[in-house]
Amino acid sequence: MATVETSVLQTITPVTHDLGDFKVNRTLPGRQxxxxxxxxxxxxxxxxxxxAGRGMDVRPHPHINLATVTYLFEGAIEHRDSIGSxxxxxxxAINLMTAGSGIVHSERSPQEQRADGASLYGMQTWLALPDGQEEIAPAFDHxxxxxxxxxxxxxxxxxxxxxxxxxASAATPQHSPTIYADILLGAGGAIPIDSGADERAVMLVGGETELDGQPLDLFALYLLRPGHDARLSSAAGGRLMLMGGQAFPTRRYVFWNFVSSSRDRINQAKEDWKALRFALIPGDDQEYIPLPEVPLTVSYP
Structure with missing residues (x-):
């Protein structure tokens, strides 16, 4: 029988950010x-x-050289961006926003959900764009x-x-080979994890689940060993996210909302945002998030 040592290459414990009305558990990027x-x-x-009367308000902010993926378990988020989406x-549903050469967007709770207090439960992930495609034209797909x-x-x-x-294949566009899935296990349910992708990880986001018979911690990211035929099972029921895809041959750097293979490109984006050279969002152009001196999201070192 497989053990956690034979199944898992690395376990990444989340860093939790308490934003007051809700908490965010972040596993990537990190020191590990x-x-x-x-x-x-x-x-x-x-x-x-x-x-009651409150909602999430992520004011306009920029991205470059990446694609954002938003997926919800509960609630709703209204998206607007600088290309008019x-x-x-x-x-x-899936929201895939390709930043490419540069985009600005905002994410807010819809007005009609605020009276009773908006609910929030879901995932936001970023995908680095592959070599040769980092500066493609911005796009949005729902x-x-x-x-x-x-x-x-x-x-x-x-x-x-x-x-x-x-x-089965999803209709969601992808810029490099990517896998992403939302897995629901009923009481006594089980499912094998396809072993074909270069890199795969699973995260328990609700309930209880075992990986090859070993219990998983909530919101931790478990990187699976390449080629290992893992199996998820649950006695009482659980929900997990599976993610991964083709490994990147070249390094990516992260600073705040910017991802790139070039530190110089990130520095240029920082100067462009400070100088307000990014395009504005139609219908949401009255405020923005300033560039932080010390961001919470960085690559190490």
Missing amino acids: RTMVGPFIFVDEFGPARLP HAVIEPG VPGDALPLVEDDGASARVLMGTLWG
Whole structure:
């Protein structure tokens, strides 16, 4: 029988940021590891119910050389960006925003959800763009839940969010080979994890689950050994995210909301944001997040 030592290459404990109304658990980037496949930023937020009249308000801020992926378990987020995109994401759908050469966006709780207090529970991840595609044109894709395949078997279901898993392929665009899935295990349910990707990791986001018979800690990121045929199971029921893809051959640096293979490019983006040279967001151009002196998100060293 496999043990956690044979299944798991590395376990990354989250750093928790208490934002007052809700908490964010961050596993990437960190001192232990920067990336898993193209995933270079992994945040889990909630579950939380905000006070009546309140909502989440992430003011306009910039990104370069990456793609953001937003996925919700509960609640809704209204997205606006500087190329004119406007969409409300709800559970089961994907928002993929490709920053490329540069984009500004905001994320807020829809107004109609604020009276009773908005609920927040979900994932925000960033994907580094591959060599030769870091400066592509910005783009935005909203993929509804009914365009994402649902695989069901043995008391388990898995919604394929990106890439191909269990023989099913998602419609979500990808810039490099990527896998991403939302796995629900019923009581007594089990599911094997495809072993084809270069790098794979799982995160328990609710309930209880075992990996090859070993219990998982909530919100920790477990990097699986390459080629290992792992199996997830749950006696009482649980929910997990599976993520990964092709390993990157060249390093990526992170500073605040900027990701790039070039430190000089990041420094240029910092100066451009301070000088207000990024495009504005139609319908949300009255405020912005200033460049921090010491950001919470950085690459090491």
